[in-house]
Amino acid sequence: xxxxxxxxxxxxxxxxxxxxxxxxxxxxxxxxxxxxxxxxxxxxxxxxxxxxxxxxxxxxxxxxxxxxxxxxxxxxxxxxxxxxxxxxxxxxxxxxxxxxxxxxxxxxxxxxxxxxxxxxxxxxxxxxxxxxxxxxxxxxxxxxxxxxxxxxxxxxxxxxxxxxxxxxxxxxxxxxxxxxxxxxxxxxxxxxxxxxxxxxxxxxxxxxxxxxxxxxxxxxxxxxxxxxxxxxxxxxxxxxxxxxxxxxxxxxxxxxxxxxxxxxxxxxxxxxxxxxxxxxxxxxxxxxxxxxxxxxxxxxxxxxxxxxxxxxxxxxxxxxxxxxxxxxxxxxxxxxxxxxxxxxxxxxxxxxxxxxxxxxxxxxxxxxxxxxxxxxxxxxxxxxxxxxxxxxxxxxxxxxxxxxxxxxxxxxxxxxxxxxxxxxxxxxxxxxxxxxxxxxxxxxxxxxxxxxxxxxxxxxxxxxx
Numbered sequence: 001x002x003x004x005x006x007x008x009x010x011x012x013x014x015x016x017x018x019x020x021x022x023x024x025x026x027x028x029x030x031x032x033x034x035x036x037x038x039x040x041x042x043x044x045x046x047x048x049x050x051x052x053x054x055x056x057x058x059x060x061x062x063x064x065x066x067x068x069x070x071x072x073x074x075x076x077x078x079x080x081x082x083x084x085x086x087x088x089x090x091x092x093x094x095x096x097x098x099x100x101x102x103x104x105x106x107x108x109x110x111x112x113x114x115x116x117x118x119x120x121x122x123x124x125x126x127x128x129x130x131x132x133x134x135x136x137x138x139x140x141x142x143x144x145x146x147x148x149x150x151x152x153x154x155x156x157x158x159x160x161x162x163x164x165x166x167x168x169x170x171x172x173x174x175x176x177x178x179x180x181x182x183x184x185x186x187x188x189x190x191x192x193x194x195x196x197x198x199x200x201x202x203x204x205x206x207x208x209x210x211x212x213x214x215x216x217x218x219x220x221x222x223x224x225x226x227x228x229x230x231x232x233x234x235x236x237x238x239x240x241x242x243x244x245x246x247x248x249x250x251x252x253x254x255x256x257x258x259x260x261x262x263x264x265x266x267x268x269x270x271x272x273x274x275x276x277x278x279x280x281x282x283x284x285x286x287x288x289x290x291x292x293x294x295x296x297x298x299x300x301x302x303x304x305x306x307x308x309x310x311x312x313x314x315x316x317x318x319x320x321x322x323x324x325x326x327x328x329x330x331x332x333x334x335x336x337x338x339x340x341x342x343x344x345x346x347x348x349x350x351x352x353x354x355x356x357x358x359x360x361x362x363x364x365x366x367x368x369x370x371x372x373x374x375x376x377x378x379x380x381x382x383x384x385x386x387x388x389x390x391x392x393x394x395x396x397x398x399x400x401x402x403x404x405x406x407x408x409x410x411x412x413x414x415x416x417x418x419x420x421x422x423x424x425x426x427x428x429x430x431x432x433x434x435x436x437x438x439x440x441x442x443x444x445x446x447x448x449x450x451x452x453x454x455x456x457x458x459x460x461x462x463x464x465x
Contacts, residue, residue, distance in 0.1 A: 022320075023080045027327050031085050032071050034120035036064045038113065038196060039089070041216040043104055045209050051107065056100045063097040064089070085117070086110050107208050109200035111230040111318040116196045118326065120217065122239050125333040126188045132340040133181050133246070137174050138458050139347040144170040145451035149444040151429045152267065152357035153366055160364030163429040166352055168442040171450055176249040183242035191235035194219035198229035201317040231317040233307065236329050240304035243336045244297075250339050251297035257290040257346060267357050268350040274342075289342050296339040303332035361429045365394045365404055370426040370435065379418045389416045403427075 014022065040061050047057035067089055070076040082088045094101040144167035154164035194214035197204065203226040210222035223229040260267035274289040307328045310321050368390050375386035392415045397404050405427040412419045425431060437443045 019080065022083060024084045024323050024326065025078050025080055025082065025088060027330065028085045028114075028117075029071075029078055029088070030330055031114075031117040031121055031326075032089065033068065034117040034124070035085050035089055035113070036068045037120065038116045038213075038217065039104060040064055041213045042108055042196060044216065045212045046103070046106060048212060049207055049209055051206055051208070052103045056103050059097050059100045060093065060104050063093045063101065066096055067092050084110070084114075086113055107197070107199060107204040107206035109198075109230075111200050112195045112198040115198075115230055115232070116194065116217075118233075118329065119191055119195065119235055122236055122329060122333070123188060123191060123218075125337070126184050126239055129243070129246075129333065129337055129340065130181055130184050130188075132337060132344070133177050133184070134458060134461065136340055136344045136347065137177050137181075137454065139344050140170045140174050140177075141451050141454045141458065143347055144168070144174070145448060145455070147352060147354075148447035148451065149433075150352060150354050150357060151361045151433055153361045153364070154442070160360065160366045162369055163361040163366050163432045164436075164442040165433055165444055165447055166354075166357060167444070167447040167451065168433075170347075171447060171454075173249065173253055174454055177246070180242065180246040180249060183245060184239070187235070187238040187242050190238060192218075192220045193223045194221070195223050195229035195232070197222060198226035201227055201230050227317050231314070233311055233322060233325055236325055237304065237307060237311070240300070240307060240329065240332050243332050244301045244304050247297035247300040247336055247339060250336075250343050251294045253343065254290040254293040257350065258287050258294070261285075261287045261290075261350075265356075265360070266353055267360070268352050270346060271349050271351075274346050274349050289346055293339045293342050293346075296335045299335050300332045303328035358429065362403060365397065367404060367427050367429065367432050368394050370432045371404060371423065374423055374426045375416070375419075378420070378422065379416075381418075 043052070043057045043060040043064075046052040047054045067076065070092075076088075076092070078088050079091070082091050090101060090104065093104065146167070147170070148165060148167035150166040151163050152166045152169065153160040154162050154169070194210065194217055196213045196217070197208050197210035214220070214222045223232075257268065257270070259265055261270055270285070270287055270289070274287070275285045276288045277285065307325055310324050310328075314321055371393065372383065372386040372390040375381055375389055376383050379386075381389075393404065393407065393412055396411060396415065397407055400407070405424060409419065409421055409423075412423065426435065433442050433444065435443070437446060440446070
């Protein structure tokens with residue numbers, strides 16, 4: 001039999017394979033709350049404009065509330081034959097309130113309806129993720145302040161480069177996440193226009209009030225062009241792009257946790273809450289939470305890429321291809337939310353090994369740059385010459401198998417006779433980090449000041465929310 005919701009033009013029902021490829025209820029049922037919210041706003045507007053009666057609008061709203069309660073409670077039966085969430089809700093509404101249900105779809109199409117539902121879902125998700133990122137930033141700031149003076153090696157090429165502090169390293173991720181929140185908020189601001197009322201693609205001849213429904217649903221304004229309204233998925237792509245960049249930041253941090261928690265590094269330890277064991281090797285403590293956060297980034301970036309490829313060849317306006325947007329959007333934003341939650345948990349859970357970090361910070365001649373800077377600052381020689389002198393001193397220390405601070409003054413004077421005993425004041429890792437007082441530098445005082453600044457800003461944000 002034909003679909004009773006749209007099948008007037010058709011005499012027979014779809015083939016089984018057509019029903020299989022066409023149905024989206026298996027995933028778009030996630031949109032039920034947004035679909036019902038949009039329908040209630042639409043019905044109220046229709047009544048306010050005299051397009052349907054106030055009695056019908058009230059009956060429709062009551063029926064929609066009953067349907068939402070049924071879905072919330074798990075009592076609703078979704079039908080694949082009805083294709084999607086919109087048809088499932090409308091069909092059940094007809095069962096509950098009778099012919100009045102048929103008035104709900106006046107001056108509306110599934111095209112603007114689904115665009116609205118997805119926008120509302122993305123907006124809700126971005127608001128949730130924004131809040132989660134704030135929580136993660138607070139966790140990082142607290143640990144950074146706690147370890148503002150904990151010395152660790154800073155790396156380039158995963159080789160020891162210069163000493164930094166663990167707090168300074170954590171604060172780098174606070175800056176990244178702040179940019180992520182900025183992108184998410186920008187995406188939210190741009191998507192906050194309501195497509196409802198664009199109908200199938202050309203608008204409607206009914207005297208609707210699109211500004212009324214936009215305001216009722218928390219949008220800044222209605223969209224300006226009906227064609228663009230139903231064809232647009234930029235808002236999803238932008239949200240997924242912001243999510244992808246954020247996921248990459250989380251993945252980089254997760255990779256560092258994997259490295260730091262290895263026996264070879266031993267910089268941090270994750271508790272049993274965020275580690276797993278091996279089925280065959282009893283000694284193993286695997287950082288699976290971090291590894292899964294790292295892997296989620298692939299799903300998120302892949303989802304964005306998939307949706308871009310779906311959209312790239314579509315003429316205006318709506319095409320059924322766009323049904324493929326939802327699974328990518330749902331998976332990307334839900335995966336990001338889970339990754340943020342896991343990362344926040346690991347930040348609070350991990351226990352740094354300060355002694356191991358300090359020992360590693362002093363290896364690999366990490367204070368060589370401090371020596372070169374001292375030669376420039378105290379002896380007044382050009383930096384390129386200082387670089388060459390320092391390189392020869394490092395080679396001497398390497399040949400002897402000792403650290404720079406273990407060379408004698410005479411050995412260093414054998415390379416440059418102007419070196420004085422004061423040089424030993426810059427060769428320790430503590431003095432090295434304390435000297436990095438330039439704006440944005442790793443000096444513990446800088447780290448504490450930045451942590452305090454961010455803590456105050458995040459606290460003020462929480463109070464105003």
